[in-house]
Amino acid sequence: MKVAADHRSGNSFLDFLLSFVADCSKFQSGYVALIGKPNVGKSTLLNGIIGQKLSIVTAKPQTTRHRILGICSGPNYQMILYDTPGVITKQMHKLDELMMKSVRSATINSDCLLLIADICHPPEQVLGTLDEGAVNLIKSKPTLLVLNKKDKVKQSEIQKKQEWYEKNSGMDEVIPVSAKFGLGIEEVKQWLVSKLPLGPAYYPRDIVSEHQERFFVSEIFREKIFQLYREEIPYCSQVNVVRYVEREAPAKDFIEIEILVEKESQKAILLGKEGKALKTLATAARLDIEDFVDRKCYLEIKVKVKEDWRKNEELLEHFGYSGKIASASL
Structure with missing residues (x-):
């Protein structure tokens, strides 16, 4: 136009x-x-x-x-x-x-x-x-x-x-x-x-979502948590993309991710013995993320405890649950 x-x-x-x-x-x-x-x-x-x-x-x-x-x-x-x-x-x-x-x-x-x-x-x-x-x-x-x-x-x-x-x-x-x-x-x-009512297109016809790549990266990571962990871990985990740096090939994109849980015991389960569970999670997520963005990626992951984050309205708004997508670290 x-x-x-x-x-x-x-x-x-x-x-x-x-x-x-x-x-x-x-x-x-x-x-x-x-x-x-x-x-x-x-x-x-x-x-x-x-x-x-x-x-x-x-x-x-x-x-x-x-x-x-x-x-x-x-x-x-x-x-x-x-x-x-x-x-x-x-x-x-x-x-x-x-x-x-x-x-x-x-x-x-x-x-x-x-x-x-x-x-x-x-x-x-x-x-x-x-x-x-x-x-x-x-x-x-x-x-x-x-x-x-x-x-x-x-x-x-x-x-x-x-x-x-x-x-x-x-x-x-x-x-x-x-x-x-x-x-x-x-x-x-x-x-x-x-x-559908009559009217013009609201978005360019060649895009499929208004969300940015980093939103889908966090969603892919959360999907893998749901698939690989049981009981309360998927529901008490929040995934934030803190930093996403695109790089010229053959260099890999750099993605810094933080995972929030509510208790130290949940963090221990997420990490697994000698960090093996987290490594499995990271590999599974990385493969799907690379397929989605069509580039090779390097993930840096940190697991943090934020007590009762699901009850904290200010935090929830920061994480985008008020309708906006936020990705900055706390």
Whole structure:
């Protein structure tokens, strides 16, 4: 979009404006929030719609903490998707409270919604875990109920559950999918495009997220913690990219990472005997980070104890849970 050149001629600038208005009359764009309980496959679905991995995925619930923004662009549309934390009714820490605020904010700011449920579970009222305000918001917007993980159940069961939800959920439409294997993804995309309002693209069409590389580096590292550690360690760990220095090849990029936990005992588990567990973690994370940034990387990792960081509102805002991504060390 060459605005500077258009200012030189009144006619050319007018032509530009007319062209822009014409594009807006044909182009569709808008925001989509993915809402659902923990571990129903929201992140996998977002990755499938965009066509590449942005949100981290593990078998453990509440993997997603931040509201991840992904961008899917086509010739005549652009959808901006919010992958949100899983909806929980019992909030144990300030972190849980801020994550639920993030879900509500995404719901408010969206043009349409994807409500995701696990088809493997018995049919239930999908709006039952949400408060009245959230339910009213959802009912006021175009909403698609996505029944995920259909690859795990028989076709006859899929049909029965789809019919139950079509009669009892109150949603505009119900589509069974397997986000893991890409089944039904195109049908979901077509539904979304049909509901997007007219308007220009909000972002350049060649990008898939507004987040910086260092955000995804921290997310990849956190994903490996979820995959390699058990019990409370994934949930009490915070990963911050303190410094990221890109270097000319063949030199490796330098990435300084700090991992915060709440207790010395958790730090000991994270490190492992003679630091072996941390070395395994670092290797697994480095390989995925190098694949993501398409460059060789050197990681410097420090593990620190910050007591009750999940209850500290000031710290949580510093770490980006108020909606902004922060990466500076304390």
